[in-house]
Structure formats: C-alpha cells, structure tokens
Amino acid sequence: MNTDKKxxxxxPKFYLRNFSFENNKKQIGVFNVLNDRxxxxxxxxxxxxxxxxxxxxxxxxxxxxxxEGELAATIREMIDQQSPPTKNSxxxxxxxxxxxxxxxxxxxxxxGMKAMLSEMRRRLLETDPNANVSKFVPDSxxxxxxxxxxxxxxxxxxxxxDLDYKLLVNKTSNPFITSDxxxxxxxxxLEQRKWPLSKVGFGLVGLQVFMPLSHELMxxxxxxxxxxxxxxxxxxxxxxxxxxxxxxxxxxFLNCIDTIFFDEKADERYIRKLWANSSKFAKANVVxxxxxxxxTGNDEHDKRMRDAGFKNLMRVKRTDSETNLSIEGxxxxxxxxxxxxxxVAVQVRPxxxxxxxxxxxx
Numbered sequence: 001m002n003t004d005k006k007x008x009x010x011x012p013k014f015y016l017r018n019f020s021f022e023n024n025k026k027q028i029g030v031f032n033v034l035n036d037r038x039x040x041x042x043x044x045x046x047x048x049x050x051x052x053x054x055x056x057x058x059x060x061x062x063x064x065x066x067x068e069g070e071l072a073a074t075i076r077e078m079i080d081q082q083s084p085p086t087k088n089s090x091x092x093x094x095x096x097x098x099x100x101x102x103x104x105x106x107x108x109x110x111x112g113m114k115a116m117l118s119e120m121r122r123r124l125l126e127t128d129p130n131a132n133v134s135k136f137v138p139d140s141x142x143x144x145x146x147x148x149x150x151x152x153x154x155x156x157x158x159x160x161x162d163l164d165y166k167l168l169v170n171k172t173s174n175p176f177i178t179s180d181x182x183x184x185x186x187x188x189x190l191e192q193r194k195w196p197l198s199k200v201g202f203g204l205v206g207l208q209v210f211m212p213l214s215h216e217l218m219x220x221x222x223x224x225x226x227x228x229x230x231x232x233x234x235x236x237x238x239x240x241x242x243x244x245x246x247x248x249x250x251x252x253f254l255n256c257i258d259t260i261f262f263d264e265k266a267d268e269r270y271i272r273k274l275w276a277n278s279s280k281f282a283k284a285n286v287v288x289x290x291x292x293x294x295x296t297g298n299d300e301h302d303k304r305m306r307d308a309g310f311k312n313l314m315r316v317k318r319t320d321s322e323t324n325l326s327i328e329g330x331x332x333x334x335x336x337x338x339x340x341x342x343x344v345a346v347q348v349r350p351x352x353x354x355x356x357x358x359x360x361x362x
Contacts (some may be wrong), residue, residue, distance in 0.1 A: 018075075033271075
C-alpha cells in the first residue's frame, strides 16, 4: 500500500521551525545557492524534503515520525533552557541519536554513497574494461541505501558518547543560520597538523560537530582530549564577536546541498555577504577518488611496481570543510598539542578503539 505522505522530510519540520520567520512556525527564510534566489518568507513545510524520499510505502517515514516526537522534546528543552542535557542522561542519548539521525538520513550522505559507488565502478572499468563490475560493486536502490544508513544510527550515537558538548550562545547582531545539511563536521586539530586523509569521521581524534539550533544557539560536540571550549565549569560559551559567527555560518554554506535557512534576523545583504566569502573555500562532501600503490612487503617487487607506475589501490573519498576556523573560546589545549598521531591511515579516538576491540571479540 502506498502512503499519502508524499512530501517526506530529511530535515525535520520541528527543527526548521526554530528558524521560522518571526517564530510563526509556517514561513522560513531561504537562499538557494544553485539558482541564486533569496526568499525571506518561503513556505516552511515544503523545505528540507523530497517526494517519497523514504519510499512510497511510508513505513520508514512513519517510523521516523515516531522517533522525532521524542527527540523534538529534547531539542526544545535545550533551546528553552539554553542548556544542554546532563551527560549520560536520557536527554544526552536522545541528543546523540538526533545528531546521528540528522547526518545519516540526509541526501548529502545518500547521494554521496551513490557517487562513491559510481566512482568505484568507473575506476574498475578504467583499470580493466572487461571487469565484472557488479561482482565487486553491487547495485543498490535508493531505498536500500537509505535503510542501510539508518541502520547505523545507534552505532553512530554510541561512537559519539565520549564527546563533550556545549552550547555556543550568540550575543552579536549576526544571527546563526542553518542549511539542508545541518550537521557540520570539522577538525581544527587534524587541519592544523595538515593531515592528508579523512578528518571528520565520527570516530576520529579531534572531531568537532557544529549544529545550529536557532539564530541564538549552536550545539558543538568536541573531543575533550584535544579541545577546550569556554569555561570548563560552564555548559555554554558566549560569543560576542560577529566575525566568529560569520565563520561558523560560512561552514553551513560549505556543508549545504543547495539551500540555506534563516529567520528574519538575517537579511539579503548579510546572506549574500556570507555566500561571497564562502566562495574562497572548497565545498565539503564532494566525492572523488585516486589510485596509489598498496605495498606487499616484498621490497624488490614493490620497488619495481612503483617505478613502473603500477597502481593497485583505489581510494574513494569526500572533501572536508577547511577554512582555518578560529573561534576565541575554542582552543586546542596543552594536552591536545602534545597528542602524537598514530602511524596509520585513520586517527581513531582511544574510546572508539576500545569499542572496536570489544566488538571484534564478540
């Protein structure tokens, strides 16, 4: 049976209402970066959605609606009290579930996976035109990819349990904005170390996750083994520098699919200024690939293969946000500066390593 819920949201309406025009819950400011269109009062209920995004049967849409009912209360309480939930409380777990769900259900993730699979097929055929591509890279439908991503929500939330979190409170005249991909992952630590590989996996050392909650509030999750955010004894950090707000807003431009959202406190001049400044940086979540050589351990053989230009390792990757972010209250502390990188390709946090080891023993 097909559902009558054609307009299916990947950014929940309850989240977008926090950015509604004059808090009317029905209209929202929109700027589309693809068609260069600014609308101060667009219809909110049609934003952050696609027709039958989760499928025509409506099962996934209904399941998500039930989950969102509980998560909406956690987000609302956090905004009303201007304070995040206590660590290891029900609200804390709900918050992490919300962040994981907002990331995994987003088209940037689903379309990114489609692009990665396509890139893998292209590279395989480039290497061997007669390769049986479907044997190595299976075809998956849109709904299968959505369901696959959503199946990892609990695992991802658990992966973030060691991250500390605070609210950034905006006391400037420049409002926070958000986008059609509100979960912005960043890593000042690995960026400053000039780490050449992925920097923003949910299990990585130095991870930061920024999520705007309203024009005044932004949630930040961070690796406390690396960073200090504001006063250690406080659950929030006040920002009084408009330039720092602009830097955080630019991350929303770089992370978005094609649409920026905002309330009446952001006018067209301000949005276009941010858009122009964001053009100095590369977009996040762009899929690409390269070929390199996987060493076998046979030094003579490896040298011959490398000298001959032989490449047998395909790396499919996506771009990260990198803007040399500088927020006065967000600092790499002394222990973070002393952290030694592992001689491996993935810089995993100690807590996540323990999780991986415990799972491998099951």
